Amino acid sequence: TRHMPLSFCIAKGFGLNLRVLTIAMYATMMRRTMGYLYNFSRLRPFLPLGFNVQVHSFLGFCLVFHAFGHMCGHIAYYECHVKRGFAKAFTQESLLRTGSWARRGKGDAITGYLLLTFLLLMASTALYRGKTSQHFRAFFLVHYLYNIWPVFIFLHVPDLWPYFLSITGAIVLERAFNFFYMTNFSTLGSSRACSHGVTFLSVPRGRDTSPGCYYRIKIPAISHTEWHPFSLAGSVSSHHLTFFVASVGDWTQALYQIVSDPILRDRTMVQVQGPFAAPAKWAARVTTEPILLVASGIGITPFFSLMATKVADEQSFQSDKEVYQELFQEEVSQRRRSVSTVKAIKNMSLEAPVVVNSDLQELRVVWMIRDCGELLFYLDYVHQLVKSQNSFSRHVVYVDVYLTGLGKGSDPVQMVAQTLFLLTVSDLMSAYMNIHFGRPDLSDIFEQRKPKQMYYCGGVVMKSHLGKLCQEHGAQFHPEDCGSSPTFISFIEKKFSEWRARMVKRVRKNAKLRRQTARQQSTNYAAGAHEEEEGVMG
Ligand SMILES: Cc1cc2nc3c(=O)[nH]c(=O)nc-3n(C[C@H](O)[C@H](O)[C@H](O)COP(=O)(O)OP(=O)(O)OC[C@H]3O[C@@H](n4cnc5c(N)ncnc54)[C@H](O)[C@@H]3O)c2cc1C
Structure with a gap:
């Protein structure tokens, strides 16, 4: 790229950063591996265990920024240096051209736009995740797009397959290990509803556990897709894993309803996955x-x-x-x-x-x-x-x-x-x-x-x-x-609300000004017409 135009270099620079950021993003999702590595005290300063969600959301917004930079660089390059400019930028080496892109492995525009759309969907739902249970659910479901993200990365730049296969392999292995080796199935039979809307969730302990860790819990009768994290509340030597769950949203309230009913709780299945290490x-x-x-x-x-x-x-x-x-x-x-x-x-x-x-x-x-x-x-x-x-x-x-x-x-x-x-x-x-x-x-x-x-x-x-x-x-x-x-999300959310409030204020002010001008004009026009009429009469 030494003799390439600046716009092309910018696109490539952002593209290289995107690779590193994607890998870092996936690494923050591997909580089990991170927990294992945290045992080595020399590695601890480099591991965001306990605040990986903060780091993850920060990296997510960095990805959005870099993806925009990458896209703008390419569009600018095509606009200035390639025949048919913008139109070519859109169809560049695209899927429309019967797959020759895959052999050359240089990059494809349509998959790029799709990747950017996925990113925008994930980032926008993340911004509103704290509003209501529905917002959180939307955020949660949209984030499942991360499963097909590496596939589109591969379609976008086929040459990068070893790079993304390794990260996909690592995450699939960790998820498979969690599901097949670390998940217990039980019923809610020994769980109880306590005062102040708190659920005492108790299941027989499977394998060894450690204090301070947390588990992910799924109850298919409430939702087939959602896993919710809860910290272990009892002693590690206890025969049961116990959790205290506060009723704060739809899922936790539904759980409270189930455990309040002795017949229903005996019949309801629960999946408990863990333990996942926490710094404690x-x-x-x-x-x-x-x-x-x-x-x-x-x-x-x-x-x-x-x-x-x-x-x-x-x-x-x-x-x-x-x-x-x-x-x-x-x-x-x-x-x-x-x-x-x-x-x-x-x-x-x-x-x-x-x-x-x-x-x-x-x-x-x-x-x-x-x-x-x-x-x-x-x-x-x-x-x-x-x-x-x-x-x-x-x-x-x-x-x-x-x-x-x-x-x-x-x-x-x-x-x-x-x-x-x-x-x-x-x-x-x-x-x-x-x-x-x-x-x-x-x-x-x-x-x-x-x-x-x-x-x-x-x-x-x-x-x-x-x-x-x-x-x-x-x-x-x-x-x-x-x-x-996450702090970063709250920060963006705050800035976005401020910007929206400013825009609404400005739009209202402009509308008011326009109305005033229109009223002024119509008054002037009426006065002019009246004078004219009087002149004619005179
Ligand atoms: C590591 C960890 C340990 C936790 N331990 C406990 C505990 O011991 N007891 C307890 O009462 N609560 C605990 N929580 C919080 C608990 O996970 C949420 O309160 C619960 O998932 C709320 O779900 P909801 O659908 O009823 O509420 P919603 O209204 O959907 O969510 C309320 C808030 O809970 C958080 N939340 C919701 N779903 C999830 C999810 N799947 N993953 C992560 N966060 C979510 C979000 O910040 C959301 O804004 C813990 C959270 C984490 C991250």
Whole structure:
């Protein structure tokens, strides 16, 4: 391309970037592979585990931008340097020309326009995915186009087949592994409907699991296409996988209806796929490093299984200790490194490091809640979890709850509701769970706790604040998204709404001006006609 026109070089430049971006896009969708690679600490800084959806949506919009650049470059090149200009650009080497394009493998215009249409469909539905359940469903279904995307890439530039076959192969392998090896089939028989619209979803556990991870759940009776992610809530040693599902949209409400009916729930099939690793998984290590978990709102769910597992692990250690004490009147001071039994057995060797019990650090959880009413059920659950430490000689989990959304309303009904709520939550305070009113002083918590690792799940504003704090205090930061709209999408959505509002305002202003001018003209015309009439009469 050294002697090629600038427009052609621009098209090729964008085209090359498109290849890299497409591969990066597909890589962000391979959550299982990413979870596996996250085990290697050297690779961690390069893996967007926990915020892959953010990266994915950013790359998606980069793809749209580059696809436009690529198309404009080609059109400009044809317009300026090729006979029949624009028309040729459209039919260039196209499918209309009986497939000779495939042999030469240079690129085809019609498939390019189709690829751009797919991209625009995916990007536009992604912009509105947070609006309603229907919008999310449209976004979800349209995103299935990613399955035929590589086929069209191949049709577009056949020469690139090894390139795209490898990425398609990787994703197909991962999906097949997930479906055939990691999916359990069960019924909703042991699930129950709880207060505050929360569903307690419980299925027998198949294979080994890990704390902090999440599962994808499909219920064909509700939808044949939708898989919904939910974090594991119980201990990994439990015989059941348990999840708490808040009724926030069509799918979760339909689930609540089903489990409320004892006959229906026994008959309803559920598919549970997982576990998929989330950063919180690594917080479960038996370690002497201080760890801090921060959650806002519903972001507490990935930490449930972590807390439950820590408590269950301590329970089994305490009972071992008692037996040893009874039999030999000696103290057990060492313990295994992993809370997962299978991992502990795999790592068993004489040289395997053990941890001295007295050096162990408790798990410190900071949970910020704005909308208290909705999360009352979850508060109750955390209270039950930490309360079971009563019989232990030392506690392993400590939770600080911050109620940040109180005292705003001046509506008397709301104030009465808040007072009742406060009376209820004050009952939940214990030696392992403290309830504070107001915002936490996170800098102070960092100073006191000096965490080496910090895990966060919740909104984006707090995420950037915590990221900075971690940098200042030299702690490793592991954020996790919990279903909120990606920042980049929110940013584009905001800019788009602002632009639309400006346009509407401008159109209205112009219309008003036009109306005023027309009125002025008609008044002038009427006045002129009147004067003329008077002149004629005179
Ligand atoms: C890793 C992860 C773990 C989660 N864990 C829990 C949990 O333990 N308990 C809980 O109550 N909720 C959890 N959620 C959120 C839960 O997945 C959604 O609330 C649920 O899918 C809503 O579906 P809906 O159709 O009823 O609501 P909708 O009205 O369709 O969606 C409400 C919002 O939920 C999100 N959402 C909907 N469908 C999906 C989907 N298929 N994949 C990803 N996000 C979706 C979207 O942000 C959407 O705007 C988790 C989300 C993620 C990403």
